[in-house]
Amino acid sequence: MKHVFNGGAWEWHEFPESDKAGIEKLAREKDPYHIDKWAANLPRMKTNHIMVDAFRKGEEWIAGTLVFKQDLTEKEDYHYFHFFVAENFMITSGLDFNVFGKDDYNLLNEQMDTCDNALEGFSVLLGEITTSSLMKIDPFEVKLNDLFWKVKKENSTGLLEEIYHARHELLVLKHLMMPLQEIKIAMEEAFGEQASGGPEYKRTCLKIERGFKIANEYQTEIDTLIRLEEVVSSHRGNEIMKTLTVLTTLFTPITALGALWGMNFRNMPELEWKYGYLFAIGLVVISTLILYIVLKKKGWAGDILRGKKRNSFFK
Known part of the structure; x- marks a missing residue:
């Protein structure tokens, strides 16, 4: 599917991943950009990957594969798409917009129509992907708040397991945002200020920075919880x-x-002693008391004989 934006200023070509012929046809039309080399590698590219070509002035491009959604519990349950971005056109292959929702797709097209070039349009797309990741990070505030109070009220292997599950989920979300950071840098590498000066690019950079800042803060809190749980x-x-x-x-x-x-x-x-039994009991009691007094005076018994307080870490 071909979209033309901003009065023909730039184009967006959408292809299903299986439409190899359509991509090859477009590659012939855009011959100077060597799209055919990028397209030839698509069947093998199922993980994050990026290429940059900035050697020919006016023909700069970036291309690659981006995993934009990952299930937090199943390794093999993830979504990715391929992209090729030049100044006045961009190509995407295998991008499933059902993951975003129809309303987001329509809004995305409206927002792209205000962009001056494909670099800004691609920034809008990256911004939408970043937003979807941020929406998954937000529920961690509630989850961490629950864990804070659980650590105080209970201490068990199950709780430690719950904390480590939360940590793993957060690492997965951070792993999704790291390629966005790489693409952002690649756009500056290829297009310079032409990319970094655009308002949509700047907005997307702020979203990515916000996502990393929130994730890092949450990771610090989770690491603190783990250390506290281990100390307790x-x-x-x-x-x-x-x-x-x-x-x-x-x-x-x-x-x-x-x-x-x-x-x-x-x-x-x-x-044979008449009072041997009583003597034995008395000897046991007296020797036990002597040991207890010695332990108590030296402080070796500590506070182990005291009752534990509720909602207390150590007392």
């Missing part, structure tokens, strides 16, 4: 080990004396 988990693990150590120490007398009097030697005078 480590502290509680240490408390558990300390508790087990103290309890083992306190039960050492009864264990040792029980083992001693559980032996089957014939000559054990304690067995």
Whole structure:
């Protein structure tokens, strides 16, 4: 499909990915731009890729493949399209606008009609793609807020799993925006101020910058949550080990004396004592109390015998 904008100032040629013949025909019409070389590589290009040609004045172009949508849970569920952009025309192949929605497509065409050249038109398209990524980042504010309070109220492997899932989703979204940053730089490399001076290009650059800033801030918050969760988990693990150590120490007398009097030697005078049983109990209690007092005075028991407070990280 061919679109002509701004009174014939520039053109946009849309092709399905399967329309190889249509692209080859257009390549013959635009012969100086060597579109045929770009088109020949399309079947193999299914991931992010970019090429820049700025050697011939007036015939500069950028081309490549852009993954513009990725499912946050399934690696193989993603959408991409191919593009070729010169000053007065651009070509897209395999761009599925159902992903954006019909209203966005119509609005996109109206906005492109105000652009002076294809560079500005392509910037509008990149801006729309950036906006769709930003809309996915926004819900992280609610998700992170929930995680902040969950970390305070509970401490479990499930919560750590939830935090790492959020981190992975954010990394996927950042990965989608990184090629946009590369394309932005490639446009400046190929077209110089002709690209960087346009209002739509500047607007798209601000969107990309905003997306990266938000994503970086959220990533910092998630990393802080992970460190906090790890510190709390480590502290509680240490408390558990300390508790087990103290309890083992306190039960050492009864264990040792029980083992001693559980032996089957014939000559054990304690067995004939009238008050031997009471003596044994008293010895166990007194030795246990002595151990407890020693641990308490030296501070080795810490606060493990105190009850834990609700909504507290360590107390």
